[in-house]
Amino acid sequence: MKALVLSGGKGTRLHPLTYTNAKQLIPVANKPVLFYALEKIVAAGIYEIGIVVGDTREEIIAAVGDGRQFGEQVSISYIHQEQPLGLAHAVKLAQPFLQNDRFLMFLGDNFIEEPLGELVAHFAAPDCLDHAKVCLTRVEAPQQFGVALLSEEQERLVRVVEKPREPISDLAIVGVYLFDAHIFEAVNAIHPSARGELEITDAIQYLIDRGYRVSPHLLRGYWIDTGRMQDMLNANRTVLSQMQGALAPGVEIDERSCLYGEVVLEENVRLINSVVRGPSIIGRNVVLENTYIGPFTSIAHDTVVMNSEIEHSIILEGCTIQAIGGRIEDSLIGRHTQIYPTQGRPGAHRLLLGDHSSIGLMSA
Template sequence: MKAVVLAGGEGTRLRPLTFTRPKPMLPLGPNPIIHYVLSHLSSNGFHDVILIVGYLKDQLMGYLGDGSRFGVRITYVVEPEGVAFGTAGSLKLAAHLLDETFLVVQSDTISEISLTEMVHFHLDRGGEVSIALTEVEDPSLYGIAVLGKREEIVKFLEKPVPGTALSNLASTGFYILEPDVVDYIEDEKWDFARDLFPYLMRVGEHLFGFASKSFWVDVGELKGYLRGAGWVLGKLDQDPPTDSRALGNSKPRVFVRGNIRMGQRVQISGPSWLDNDAKIEDDVKIRPGTVLEEDSQIRSGTFLDQTVTFRHTEIGSNCSVKSTIIGERAIVGDNVTIDSAIIGQGCTLGDRAKILPGSRLWPNTRVEADATVDGIMAVPRDKSFYFDTGLGLYSGILASSIGEFLEALKIVPLESLEYHIGRRDFEKWTKDVLGSIQLADNIRTLRRSQSKGEELRHQLV
């Protein structure tokens, strides 16, 4: 059976890291995300892979080649530039290759779900579609399925309003489809959960849910990415890279590759991964789930917990960094505190800066000494939102962060709010520039309510 891997997206939820790398090429321990996606397919007997690529495709294609080192054969299908494809819509590009039952896989999903068992389930049920499902704590973040007899899906809801979900069984992004399903896809922008699956149910096709309790995580956002990294690190003891070695005898293990320089009284708890030329000075404490990529420099007295640093990063003395990703060539000063944030490539953080949870700094952003970043995503001026009151009529107000955007909504003229929400400008900017799909979805719901005047302002703020 062929497997189709969807790898053409821009990775907006992990921006700014994905400005320079496609999401499947972001490091997740010793290897990029796509390494673990293809290894999972190969170990489940899927050796014929169709990879749909688009955004920054050359990096993916250069790394994967023909797929032979992963035990698979890769056929590439390239999305044309300038066309926005939905997850289901992109299948139309590969329709000529899909002449039998096939599997669809997302390129940002790490899982132990048995795809072999899922195939047996699909063949036994005899439906058009089988969807792998898993139980989740917050159904409002996912496509949710309600099952009836013989696990047939009787209702499918995309991101139900909190507290209204009739099930906690979420789609994992693993689908088995019959080839004629592709004929139902009417538009290249169609999404599986939002468009295709509800449509198939309306026309009477049968969809079944394969519920699994095996490990699964969407690594396309910060929390999931760090959880995925923890899963990878936890597996190193069973299958470490051939060029790595264990550091000491602690359990869980700390694995290293190449030359690592460490000072005195360093405490490292596994599972963790340290790559070549990492330098760790005196009295550093590293907690589980931490990854230091090549040439990462950690100065004395710093504390790292569940943190991933990309190549050539520098973290100063006496810092505290928790649940954070730091992009390549970022420089962090002394006594800096960072919690649950994404620091973009080439950023510079001054001494004693505080980066609070939820913050994201765009590439090459400079944070001054003693400054506090509170949920602000710094955006370059050419990416700022300029509030107009009509076509070509600038109001004199712009926003370069979520904070500035929310403040601007309180003061811009009402005609500006009505102008931009009618053109869907707010949705596009929050999704494409800020990378906040949830905020864009909330604004879309508000637009459809057709609120006007001060009521619109109140709802937006």
């Protein structure tokens, strides 16, 4: 089998951060979201991977490269989608790469817990009767998702609807699919939706209407679509909750600093009169001075934090944060941002900042 990873979206729900970042490369626990998807695919035994890229293709290619960082057997091909014209359009563009092979399709900004090896092995088996398999999960607000209705025996999909006003079920379509070559018949037959896109839900419904077997797979464990700031923070919290503490070479911790719980300190981190409470991860070459870092915080490399408190936040690389009165919490801060004090006394700060921002906050 092959895999198709979609990484061409504009990430409008994470503006302004994604004006200058590919949304799939925003880090969760100091690792790009896209990398978690690629690791899942490789762990499932798929090594030939096509990545659909758009406006941020150069950034994606620079980060992923030829794929060897994910395993010696891995081969990456890049497929350029000039405009984000829908998931089914991406499948259509990828037909020369996929040919007639069965394949796994994974949305590059989705985050799942369940291993995919068993699912992939079943679909790849010669005796598999499914023409497609769609991963589903139960949600509280199905009107925000593509939704599936199952047959009475719960073994087939009988209807799919994209963001219905009146939900037909609480089963949301997750961004993980398996298809055989019949999907190309579908994507070449459907027409653009009202928003001008070729919808994958329309392609799936085409298969259903023509009697192809489309079966469900109800995901075990969490699923997070990391399209919004709170989703990113939730994913970060989830990953950090599963990490074990570790100290890399070159870490310096003075006698006035303390670590509590599961804390990961990467290479050449310096702690000066600071407290880090896990689960948290501090990236390489980070300096913390007179600072408190609370649980569920990720700080990327080459950042300096002084005289400040941060908790339940994601800080991207190269930031300078100093002398903040009050605590930064529930925040996602872009690369090379400077945060510094002005006059006055604030409460906690809630921030979503784009790259190269410079913001003045009132000091204590």
